[in-house]
Amino acid sequence: MYQFDFAKPKTLDDLKALREGEAEVQYLAGGMTLIATLKQRLAMPELLVDISAIDDLKGLSKTADGLKIGALTKHADVASNADVKNTIPTLAKLAGMIGDPQVRNRGTLGGSVANNDPSADYPAAVLALKGTIHTENRSITADDFFVDLFETALDEGELLTAIEVKTPTRASYQKFANPASRYAIAGVFVADLGGGDVRVAVTGAGPCVYRLKDFEAALAKDFSVDAIKGLEVSADGLNEDVHASPDYRADLVKTLTMRAVKELTD
Amino acid sequence: MQVSFTLNGKPINADIDPRTLLVEFLRDQQSLTGTHVGCETSQCGACNVLLDGVPVKSCSLLMVQLDGCDVISIEGLASGETLHPMQQAFHENHGLQCGFCTPGMVIAGIGIYQRHGDAVTEETVREELEGNLCRCTGYHNIVQSVLAGAKAMAAAEKGA
Structure with a gap:
């Protein structure tokens, strides 16, 4: 160091x-x-x-239409918290899939989201659940927050304080994890927010978390595996590394999306 | 920088370079070499210790983060000559081959008991040991040890 x-x-x-x-x-x-x-x-x-001693960054509470979670909330706490499990069980499940138990006892929601690692799990949930990212002096929608590889809308020195997410009527997170690091080679969060508002957020596959808007539109009309099985995920710009090629990742993303929808409709 | 914390029940006051990792302090400055350095990248779990009662990886913690905290390393588990129930379970079930990963496995096993109690299933144990590597690949007996240790910890708590 x-x-x-x-x-x-x-x-x-x-x-x-x-x-x-x-x-x-x-x-x-x-x-x-x-x-x-x-x-x-x-x-x-x-x-x-x-920043771990700052009380203003802690706490987890229910809001009118979802949850507000303090930046310092550890993955282990999101995974085991009763309010999260009752309100958005998929979010608790996702938190329990990050790293391993020892990592979950230290790692925080705010840290993960602010870092915007292309393979991190939380960005997919925050984007799919119409998240709002709070800082000391403003609120940023998830759509504007995640900019590019390890890049967010945060200004230099701006501190993420809490994250709000909306409660979906149903949601599923499917992850194909690297068995060594437990990071997502690809991960897909499908959220049905009700009223024809469906979001599909993809992590691990590209340089930054992103939405599959054509899949969202198809699912909004007809929430079924059949509705998306004819669609294709573009491999353009997807990550290429020792673990997977862009084509492989594109295929994984479609498979994981179908698995998520299947889980929610079976 | 001054750091004050409790280590295996003993108060410690140390003047620390901010770059010092907990595992370095334990091994190099306290001669507590039961906590091992395996991968140094928070993958292998050989360096697990209990921080305020829960397992964490001491290769990924700075000493300066620990002011006011309570740390228990593998050396702090036994009471005198009496092994901690999880340690005893590893002994009885031959939950080790070369022994390098063992301290971290014992600490991880305690965490598994804390989260799931003695009704923990083999499947859960296998899943939650994902942050601990045994390069002898002796997982079978390690899993048996954690299952037995969970039962022994529950029995010890009822008896206490």
């Missing part, structure tokens, strides 16, 4: 004061990605700011 200074503010005001200093600030939450990145010397922050 390169050398860095460390601070652990207890309030957002303390954090603001740190940010107004001269040092370049990097936030640390659970550290499940960042600490590995530091160890590989792929990041060189001047000031590492551990």
Whole structure:
């Protein structure tokens, strides 16, 4: 690791004061990605700011039409929380599929979403469940938030504080995980939000989470496997790596989408 | 930086370089070498410890994050000569071959019991050991050990 200074503010005001200093600030939450990145010397922050003691970033509550989850909420807590399990069981299930139990005991929702790893699970849920990303001074819709590979709409130093998602009438997340890292080689979150509003969000396959709008339109008209079986997923721009080719990923995405719809209609 | 926390029931005050990982501190500064370094990339679980009661990977934790926390390493599980029920279960079920992954497996096993109790199924144990690698591939006895350890932990709690 390169050398860095460390601070652990207890309030957002303390954090603001740190940010107004001269040092370049990097936030640390659970550290499940960042600490590995530091160890590989792929990041060189001047000031590492551990945000885990800030109470304003914690908590999980029901809203009129969904859930609001604090940025510091750990994957293990989303997976086991009674409100999540009752309201959006698919979200609890997804959280329980991230990494392994030890990673889930540290990793946070906010960290995962802010990092926007192309293979992370949460971005698919947040995009499919019409999420809203709250920061200290604004709210950003998920459609505007996830921009590109590891890139989000967050400005330099802007802190993600909480995420709101809407409760679907039914939803399914299907993931084809890399058996070593447990990251998604492809993952598809299908959410039927009611009133003909269907969302299909894909992670792992492309440089950034994205929606399959032609599949959404077909499912909005007729929520069945038959309605999408004739559609094709384009391999253009999909990821190519040692695990899978773009064509393989495109095929996986369609298969996973059909599995999700099948699970919801059987 | 000053860091104060509890390690195996003992208060620790240490002056720490912010870059120090928990596993480095345990092994190099406390000579607690039961916590192993396997992959160093949070895949293998050989470095598992209990942080505020739940299993985490000590290769992916900075010491400076631990101020005010409670850490238990594999050395802190036994009471004197009496092994922790999960350790005893690994002993009785021969849940190890070379022993390198064992401390992390024991800690992971405790986490599995905490989440599922003694009614935990073999399928769940196998699934939840996904963050622990045994390169001897001795998983069969490890799974049996965790199942037996969960029962022993429940019995110990009822007896207590």
